[in-house]
Amino acid sequence: MRSRPHRIAVVRLSAIGDTVHVMPVIASIKRAWPDCHLTWVIQPIPLELMRGRCDVDEFVVFDRSRGARAYLDFRREVAHREFDLVLDMHPCFKAGVVARMLRAPRRIGYDRRRARDLSWLATNRRIPARPRRHVQDECFEFLDYLGVPVHAEWNFHFSAAERAAQRLWRRGHERPVLAVVTRSSRREKDWILRRYARVLDVAAGDLGFDTILVGGESRGEMADARELTRTCRFPPTVELRYDLRRLAWLLDASDAVLAPDTGPLHMAVGLGTPTVGLYGATDPERAGPYRAFADLLIDRFTPPRRGAPSPARRSGNMEKIREDDVIEKLDLLRRRYIGAPRR
16 A cells, blocks of 8 residues: 555454454554554444453444434544544445545545445445455455455453453353353254254263353343253353353363354354364355364355355254264364363
8 A cells, every 4th residue: 555544444244253353453454553542343242252352443333223313323423533544344235334424535445346235335435345254264365455464363352350250250161161152143054953962962071071051141142041940960160141252262261162154153263162062054165264273163055166165154064063072072172182082
């Protein structure tokens, strides 16, 4: 880039997993241009996870749950602000509208083919067209366009108080901890609940894990917890709570994670916690653990012959994952990443 931008706005409004993919982009920009003022336009729930970041100077909230009012509120919020550069990293209509409201001479977005819902109309610069790739690699294309070196870092910036709470919690577990996520944001990505019961019993019995259920307190997650507590021979500890910062340090303190394609999976991978990923509805080459724990991945999406990674969802494929498939991966994780359990 010819001139170094001083005021930069990044637009990424989607859910937790996609927000995690933006973290190394933010870190890379701030490392390359430490004096820039970086604003992240974000939704309320991901904001809770990103609070405390020292590489973000300002968060501006877009609360899409308010419907049309969200756009009016946002326009008032940014009416008197000016930026040198806007990165529209969320290729959809609503993000395009938000990016267009930000006054800047350069608004960079995805190429026309990858920018859904005509969102490319909101930008006046576009990264080069390429075949679809892993979502993380597509995010890094913005850095390539800017000439910024990639700094692959997912630092959650835990506070001293969070680290103290984490240490206290971990002292309550003498055995390795397996954190289990049973629900995602879409039903077609969830594994069959009754199959978790046997897997959790083998994990707690033969493999020597302390099993815990992590996530939020939605009706579905709480129902899953009650059912697994009732049916498991070795009932898991329930750690469900609406607290994304706590969830992050729980995943960081755990020795292993079992999850479908969901935000906590990407959090765990970013934290470096060995993760068994359950994939059937989504393509792991596009949305799987990024360059980590490929040996622990269960893939029931990929056909024998394929082209570029697919953004499609396929219903019914999660049923193809058997209990023994998951137990085999947990056994591999236990031996390769932690050490064989004592008999």
